[in-house]
Amino acid sequence: MLTKEEIIEALQGVKRPLIQAHNDIEAVADFIEARLQTEKEFADSRVYGTVCHALGILEEQITSIGNQITKLKK
Numbered sequence: 293m294l295t296k297e298e299i300i301e302a303l304q305g306v307k308r309p310l311i312q313a314h315n316d317i318e319a320v321a322d323f324i325e326a327r328l329q330t331e332k333e334f335a336d337s338r339v340y341g342t343v344c345h346a347l348g349i350l351e352e353q354i355t356s357i358g359n360q361i362t363k364l365k366k
Contacts, residue, residue, distance in 0.1 A: 307357045314350040
């Protein structure tokens with residue numbers, strides 16, 4: 293059985309690459325945003341929508357892991 297500290301360490305080990313992935317994808321979103329001119333282009337861009345969706349999922353997972361770590365540290 294894992295100790296509380298080992299679980300926290302494992303969760304932090306998962307959280308770090310998720311944060312890195314979020315930062316990398318955010319850079320792609322910024323690149324796409326710089327090239328879209330109008331609200332219609334933003335709305336019509338499937339790639340931009342997919343990137344934003346991926347960012348949302350990553351943010352949820354990062355928050356969830358952060359909450360689990362916080363609870364374990366109490």
